[in-house]
Amino acid sequence: MQTVVDFENVGLRYGAGAEALSGLSFKLFSGSFYFLTGTSGAGKTSLLKLLYLAHRPSRGMIKMFGEDIVTMPRDRLPGFRRRIGVVFQDFRLLNHLSAFDNIAMPLRISGIEEKDLEGPVHELLSWIGLADRASARPTTLSGGEQQRVAIARAVIGRPEILVADEPTGNVDPEMAVRLLQLFAGLNKLGTTVIVATHDIHLLREIEGAQMMRLKDGQLSDPTGSLKNPAVPLVLNV
Amino acid sequence: MSLKSTLARNDSKAFSDGRIAGPMPWVIAIMVFLTVLAGAAGIAIADTASQNNEILSRKITIQILEENPVERRSQRIKVSEYLNKLPQTESVQPLSDSDVVQLLEPWLGLNENTAFESNDLIPLPAIIDVQMKAIINDQFRNQMLSDMQSIAPSVRIDTQESWITPLYDLMRSFIYLILGLVLLLAAATSATVVLAVRSALDTHRHTLDIMHLMGSTDSQISRLFQRRVAVDAFFGGAIGFISASLTIWFISNRLNKLVEGVASQIAMPWYGWIILACIPLLMGLLSIFIARWTVRRAMRKIL
DSSP states (O other), X not given: OOEEEEEEEEEEEOTTSOEEEEEEEEEEEXXXXXXXXXXXXXXXXXXXXXXXXXXXXXXXXXXXXXXXXXXXXXXXXXXXXXXEEEEOTTOOOOXXXXXXXXXXXXXXXXXXXXXXXXXXXXXXXXXXXXXXXTTOOGGGSOHHHHHHHHHHHHHTXXXXXXXXXXXXXXXXXXXXXXXXXXXXXXXXXXXXXXXXXXXXXXXXGSTTOEXXXXXXXEEEXXXXXXXXXXXXXXXXX | OOHHHHHHHHGGGTSSSSOSOXXXXXXXXXXXXXXXXXXXXXXXXXXXXXXXXXXXXXXXXXXXXXXXXXXXXXXXXXXXXXXXXXXXXEEEEEOOHHHHHHHHHHHHOOOHHHHHHHTTTSOOOEEEEEEESSOOOHHHHHHHHHHHHTTOTTEEEEETHHHHHHHHHHHHHHHHHHHHHHHHHHHHHHHHHHHHHHHHHHHTHHHHHHHHHTTOOHHHHHHHHHHHHHHHHHHHHHHHHHXXXXXXXXXXXXXXXXXXXXXXXXXXXHHHHHHHHHHHHHHHHHHHHHHHHHHHHHHTTOO
């Protein structure tokens, strides 16, 4: 399998404080599904920020899609960001836009024609059960509905990597399973999925998924609690 | 369809409002109003100066200060004949006695009925206006004076250059002052745009962060601001230009009512209106450029 993410001795420090992440070395492979677990403050969100290119590391080397993104000129980064879908923990929907326009935003940024984006957006709205709420503003949607819109926005562009921070935190168990199935469907199409979650039960819903556990900013070995951790793909070298 | 045009078409959906900041168009309107007025003054003065400078500098006035009126008239005819023969002369216009009386009336209180009676009491000079083909130098002037003195011993040559030069130096100073004012107004407009765009960047920070993480380029984001600044700047520019044009028209009418003097000749040439019409356009383009520069500078601070 092709390596899509390669971390080597990566550390992240905010300002002059202690390292939030320290000595991370691992590889993520194309078409794999990863769960990222850890207690609050373990560094999950910091790791995800490195993965969706919101920060550069304080030290170490990160390669994504085979290219060193640490030293990459910043004008090349938008092209890489378009290959990564992100579901934020706090959704980060744009409240002045409708659900439709929020979901369509990544396609518009990528320059997709209006006539070409209407079909996929409506299809995804139907899939997440919000076909009749296409014109609703996020402030009029429930927490669960907002989360589904945020997920739809992250996956609409068929990203090569999908990063989701607690994507099922605000939805009922049935919807959580449906959303995971959506992620799994994308994963089968070749998308590498990384889901940060506290919900240990979700780990059993995806066959073949791998687990990464963060503790005090460092990766620990996979627990082996997954159904089929045949090969420890996530390694703390 | 290019990325550029697609986002441009849809960028109205990116921000919650279509404008940068409420007062910005009005500040730009005031700046354009003042710049157009300053520009109009500069263009009108420069045009008047360039039109009159050469003509007046080539003009000389001959005075014959002969007391005896009969002798004076005779000398006037002879001097005029001499001047007409000179190849450097373009035109010679001897003023009649009545013309001289009319010319001096504001100062001496004469009129045509009393002038000739009082001519013996107040001797009036004979005056000849001469338009030369080129500005004469001191050597030629002395030669002319010497030649004319053999015909009219009391003859004097007054060149217009002596009083025109300081006047046009003053006009030139005004033009430089106006250019400085225009530059200051452009700088003030730029500063206004920078402040307005910074404020808008703060207002829309959340939206920009999301767009940035979805892969928006700096160009796409700056274009959103440029578009809004352009709308505000051209709207403000149009208001400022229309107001200034009405003011210029009003002032021109007042100037036209002045009877004499350089001030009455000050008028806006046709090409001046074209230059003035360019001011709101240039202000708009400057605002767009400043907005782009401000946004790109701010965006460079984030990854």
